[in-house]
Amino acid sequence: MLKLHDFKLSGNCYKVRLMLSLLGLEHELVAVNLRAGEHKTPEFRQTLNEFATVPVLTDGEVILRDSHAILVYLARQYGGETWLPSDPAAQAAIVQWLSSAASDIRWGPEAARLHHLFKSPTVNIDLAKQRSAEVLQVLNTHLADRKWLELERPTIADIACFPYVALATDGDISLEPYPYIQAWIDRIKQLPGFVGMPGL
Ligand SMILES: N[C@@H](CCC(=O)N[C@@H](CS)C(=O)NCC(=O)O)C(=O)O
Incomplete structure (x- = not known):
């Protein structure tokens, strides 16, 4: 099990x-x-x-x-070939976003949430806000002409990036300026088997 x-x-x-x-x-x-x-x-x-x-x-x-x-x-x-295919270029395209989740998103909206929700003393909130604005802008532009981050279908790239982006308001970061991100969040919430968490 x-x-x-x-x-x-x-x-x-x-x-x-x-x-x-x-x-x-x-x-x-x-x-x-x-x-x-x-x-x-x-x-x-x-x-x-x-x-x-x-x-x-x-x-x-x-x-x-x-x-x-x-x-x-x-x-x-x-998951077979569905969520992370074995094709090298497709796989690497997805891994790019796992790295973004562990870096740009980690030090942006995830850090801002740590500061506001958990009062973490380790976060430089001004820097976290600046990094959030940068990564959310990139993501919004990327999603302007596509529904999913890669391969024109949901993959683990979307699952890795989704939580801390969708939880940005927990870190006092509004998603209002990012309509394409909001539409992507709504699409993920429609996936069969979707479950939420507190704050979503
Ligand atoms: N890179 C790790 C980060 C794991 C991580 O930092 N987990 C946090 C909870 S979100 C934790 O266990 N924090 C406990 C601590 O730092 O003492 C991952 O993606 O799972």
């Missing part, structure tokens, strides 16, 4: 919950209390993730940390 070590308010965990649901995969959720530091115990580090973060997915002997690595695994293991 697939098992996800999870935190309900984490957008990175939500990426995995969403993918599991879109693929119709049965799974068990194990709630990890981050506020109580349950992810920082020696046991968690030794058996699940030495970096002490969630999500962590286990599937039999396979133990994976990092939402994007987990998306890759689920897409290839259970």
